[in-house]
Amino acid sequence: MPKLPNTLSARLQQNSEFVAAYAVVLQAECNHEQTEQGGSSISNERLLYCRILGCLLEYAPGDRSRGLVASEISGCGRDQEKLLEFGKWYFDHFEQMLQAAADFRNSDRTISDYCPADANLQPPATQEELTEDPVPGSHELAHRMVMRRDHRRCQLTGGPDIHTRRAREYSEGDPMPVYVEGHHILHQITAPEDGDDYSKTTWALIERLGFRSVLDELRGTGVHRLENMMAVFSVANRFFNSLNIWLSPVDNEPNAYYVEHNIEHYERLDMDLQQKVVFSTRKPGEWPLPSSKYLEIHAACARVAHFSGAGDYINDRIMRIECGMQP
Structure with a gap:
């Protein structure tokens, strides 16, 4: 050690x-x-x-x-x-x-199969009801919105979602098409009275580090706000949740981050991380970019670990x- x-x-x-x-x-x-x-x-x-x-x-x-x-x-x-x-x-x-x-990681579930914040949600009555609130009301809606914001590409590998036209037009030298989903940066945070052990743990860590305002923002379905979402290859996301991948801001370059990792035997994985990601959005009012504050909290936990x-x-x-x- x-x-x-x-x-x-x-x-x-x-x-x-x-x-x-x-x-x-x-x-x-x-x-x-x-x-x-x-x-x-x-x-x-x-x-x-x-x-x-x-x-x-x-x-x-x-x-x-x-x-x-x-x-x-x-x-x-x-x-x-x-x-x-x-x-x-x-x-x-x-x-x-x-x-x-x-x-x-050892289960067959995808992250959208079970989200504590969505446990007691009623299905929206109409599509219009889905879009009234600037904060998505469910993980499924947040997934659809962040996929559009992030151009249906994994933000960690650069690879297009395997179901898109870009993937079908794949040529040698392009990032490998991958299975992309909308994932949380600060993952499955729910209040201690509502959450599972993981959720309570994350909540307690963030609270002790003095970010009560973040917890207020992410309480309940607030966890799905697009500032807390990225489109990510499912395998890369598992390393992100395990604190093996984190993002570090690039000096003097807004919304740009180095993709850092400590993955053992990385060269053996069927995954090629980008050196740098630059977040962008066509509709900043509707599709805000990932929060630098949320990314900083995640990166701090990863670095300390x-x-x-x-x-x-x-x-x-x-x-x-x-x-x-x-x-």
Whole structure:
């Protein structure tokens, strides 16, 4: 598992609160490396708790979120068990998210087969009723709208939907036609009183990072707003939900993002990710683009899971359990 860097990045080094909190985490990591040399799962996880907190200070979605994390770290004082409990909270929530992604990956369902936000919906009476509200009232309607906005192409691979004329006109050198659907960026978020374990986990993470306004926007069928939707190849979306793919904004280029990933043995997959995606819309009033805020939250979770080592550790344990081995 990778150790934390000795310092935060240059810009963050200018903030004394972040630097002080990071020093606390580094000291905790050092203490546990010295005292827990056995390499047991418990000692490994305790190191991961420290590294998750360090990575949150580096990769949290914005300085307000970093400030909240730094404040909680400082609030632990010299109580390292309390600090570890704080890191364990995030570890447990990442584990629940990745377990839910694995369960979905191993099922035959598509994401539109079951959406908690749609569980109690009544079918609209008319097509006109479908279009009265600027926020789509169901996943199915959001899917149809985002497919039009995104030109029926996967935003991660560039491949046209396999059912379109572009796919039939495929020629060598074009992105491979793929099965494209409308998918959520922040996936299956529902209020704790209504959702399943995955939904509650995502809700709790976003709330603790200080994005209550995002939860208000995505409550109920608000999760289907087009700002939270992308047209994506179903296989690529499973990696996106598993925090193996994320988008990073391109400096000085609006609505442009680098497609980043940490997929092991990527070259063996029948999937070719784009290096960069530029979102566009013909009707910005009706078909708004993906929210940079939602993408930033998703990318922060992916980076923390990756750079802390927690993602690989959790996925390895999930795989061992699936294979009938000891975790």
